[in-house]
Amino acid sequence: MPLGERFTDFMEMISRSEYVLFICTPVYKEKADLGKGGVKYEKNIITAELYERGNETKFIPVLFSGTWNESLPIWAKGKKGIDYTTESNSEFNELLKHL
Secondary structure, eight states: OOTTOOHHHHHGGGGGOSOEEEEEOHHHHHHHHHTOHHHHHHHHHHHHHHHHHOOGGGEEEEEOSSOHHHHSOGGGTTOOOEEOTTOOHHHHHHHHHHO
16 A cells, blocks of 8 residues: 555455455454454445345455454354465465465
């Protein structure tokens, strides 16, 4: 992002993207579930798109720290994602193949 650009403009690119990776950590889950800061805005964009279009496969969780239970927000429960906590080449290759 260029200096001076708004983060909300960047987040609104979610609607124009073919795929969206969301990096799951315990802090991300907390902010998403409690509706805090920019994560609340991002969550609203994602859940609106899921509601309107049902495009589930567009949103791919990537576990970066913690466990799935500790790091996956409520709105994403049950989604299959990539466990990248150990920086596994096989998980990364699976993601690349999908994209």
